[in-house]
Amino acid sequence: MPSKNETAVQCFDVTYRLNRRNLVENLNFKVLQGEVLVLLGRSGSGKTTTMKLINNLLTPSSGEITVMGKPTTQWNSIQLRRKIGYVIQEIGLFPHFTVEQNIGLVPKLEGWEGDRIQSRVRQLLELVNLDPQHFAKRYPSQLSGGQRQRVGVARALAADPPVLLMDEPFGALDPITRLELQREFYQLQQQLGKTVILVTHSIQEAFLLASRIGLMQDGRLVELASPDDFMKSQQPEAIAFLECLQLPGTG
Amino acid sequence: MMQFINRYGSEIIYRAIEHLYLVTIAIAIAIALGIPLGILITRKPQFKKTILGFANIMQTIPSLALFGLLIPVPIIGGIGDRTAIIALTMYSLLPIIRNTYTGIIGVDPAIREAGKGMGMTDWQLLFQVEIPLSMGVILAGVRVAAVIAIGLATIAAAIGAGGLGVFIFRGVATVNNQLLFAGAIPAALMALAADFGLGLIEKRLSKSEVKTIN
Numbered sequence: 448m449p450s451k452n453e454t455a456v457q458c459f460d461v462t463y464r465l466n467r468r469n470l471v472e473n474l475n476f477k478v479l480q481g482e483v484l485v486l487l488g489r490s491g492s493g494k495t496t497t498m499k500l501i502n503n504l505l506t507p508s509s510g511e512i513t514v515m516g517k518p519t520t521q522w523n524s525i526q527l528r529r530k531i532g533y534v535i536q537e538i539g540l541f542p543h544f545t546v547e548q549n550i551g552l553v554p555k556l557e558g559w560e561g562d563r564i565q566s567r568v569r570q571l572l573e574l575v576n577l578d579p580q581h582f583a584k585r586y587p588s589q590l591s592g593g594q595r596q597r598v599g600v601a602r603a604l605a606a607d608p609p610v611l612l613m614d615e616p617f618g619a620l621d622p623i624t625r626l627e628l629q630r631e632f633y634q635l636q637q638q639l640g641k642t643v644i645l646v647t648h649s650i651q652e653a654f655l656l657a658s659r660i661g662l663m664q665d666g667r668l669v670e671l672a673s674p675d676d677f678m679k680s681q682q683p684e685a686i687a688f689l690e691c692l693q694l695p696g697t698g
Numbered sequence: 699m700m701q702f703i704n705r706y707g708s709e710i711i712y713r714a715i716e717h718l719y720l721v722t723i724a725i726a727i728a729i730a731l732g733i734p735l736g737i738l739i740t741r742k743p744q745f746k747k748t749i750l751g752f753a754n755i756m757q758t759i760p761s762l763a764l765f766g767l768l769i770p771v772p773i774i775g776g777i778g779d780r781t782a783i784i785a786l787t788m789y790s791l792l793p794i795i796r797n798t799y800t801g802i803i804g805v806d807p808a809i810r811e812a813g814k815g816m817g818m819t820d821w822q823l824l825f826q827v828e829i830p831l832s833m834g835v836i837l838a839g840v841r842v843a844a845v846i847a848i849g850l851a852t853i854a855a856a857i858g859a860g861g862l863g864v865f866i867f868r869g870v871a872t873v874n875n876q877l878l879f880a881g882a883i884p885a886a887l888m889a890l891a892a893d894f895g896l897g898l899i900e901k902r903l904s905k906s907e908v909k910t911i912n
Contacts, residue, residue, distance in 0.1 A: 502815055504811075504814060504815060524817075525817045525818075525819055526817070527817070528814070528815060528816060528817030529816070529817035533812065533815035533816055535808060535811060535812055535815070537806075537808030537812075538808070538812070539806075539808040539809045539810075539811060539812025539813070539815075540809075540812070541809060541812075541813070541827060541831075542809070542831070543827075543830050543831060552816060552818075553816050553817065556816075556817065556818065556822065602816075603816075612815075
């Protein structure tokens with residue numbers, strides 16, 4: 448078990464430029480081992496770009512990101528990505544793979560033996576509350592949105608990566624299923640102690656899951672605080688988000 | 699009628715086999731060239747114009763002219779099978795290249811991104827995800843190519859490559875409809891059979907694609 452205070456991911460003055468526009472600008476933050484950093488922001492604020500910079504799907508135009516102490520530019524991209532679980536909003540389950548094959552993908556790429564993959568898949572399905580007997584052989588099209596999202600999380604956890612990147616993982620779900628999955632995920636995270644960076648535009652989700660909230664606006668990180676401190680933030684964008692928490696008529 | 703079949707039956711079978719041989723070899727070569735070329739232009743878009751352009755031009759050359767033009771060309775040209783196979787291959791390339799390209803480009807970007815984000819190499823992504831998911835579309839291209847090639851191969855007789863076209867040319871020359879049909883009907887049946895057979899395989903392979911729509 449890695450010690451709690453070790454840095455898992457750190458950004459040093461990271462800028463990513465595309466077509467002369469800075470999609471993210473001068474990002475500086477540090478994510479500790481076992482922490483859940485929620486990147487909150489409107490659409491187009493640079494949250495997803497930040498994620499893609501971390502697993503080297505994009506390369507910083509300037510600055511540096513270190514993952515587990517090593518700059519992303521020095522990692523072999525393939526090796527790096529296999530050490531980082533990745534969940535995206537559209538989930539991206541392979542439609543021609545069964546649930547079992549989807550979850551076993553990274554272990555298989557890593558050359559695990561068949562038996563080991565199979566028992567790992569079973570274990571993971573139980574972890575995300577899906578009965579292996581019922582679900583292992585199904586195809587993604589035969590699952591509900593919530594079940595697919597659970598499989599997506601199981602797949603990201605398959606090779607036991609120390610870091611998880613989650614890009615609006617609960618975005619496409621109905622509110623009840625979403626809350627259910629958020630709660631389950633919270634417990635799962637507590638139990639496994641993974642370092643998680645999660646992108647969302649939902650302030651509720653941020654408060655439910657975050658150990659720290661990073662607020663992004665126009666490619667910049669404008670606030671980085673624990674949920675308690677975030678509540679008191681006077682940053683205008685933070686206030687705008689906090690207003691979303693109020694129920695109509697109670698403002 | 700019976701008399702005709704008695705007289706020409708064995709030759710019809712012989713010519714049909716010859717015909718099938720020309721088409722099968724040509725399609726096999728077109729697949730072996732076309733699929734990799736289609737994949738290449740999904741990876742190196744700078745070649746897309748040149749490669750699709752070449753295949754396009756090949757298709758616009760009138761078939762009889764292409765057969766004729768190839769005769770004087772050294773190595774690949776001359777009279778006989780080889781020239782016919784090369785001409786048929788050229789015609790079959792376009793649908794195969796184009797469908798391979800469209801099929802792969804059409805794979806859901808979220809699926810590609812998930813694969814990449816999980817650490818699949820480009821080859822793994824190609825062979826485990828993109829090709830299986832676009833198999834139905836690629837096969838549809840092969841099917842079109844095969845049907846076209848079976849029809850075109852009747853012209854191969856003009857440059858001495860045999861096939862069912864032999865009957866057609868003979869029929870035209872002697873104004874004998876019976877002979878003409880002896881070539882045309884088996885060729886049409888062969889095209890229908892190829893269309894049906896490849897259609898079946900295509901259907902089976904694209905079953906997995908239905909699963910993307912959810």
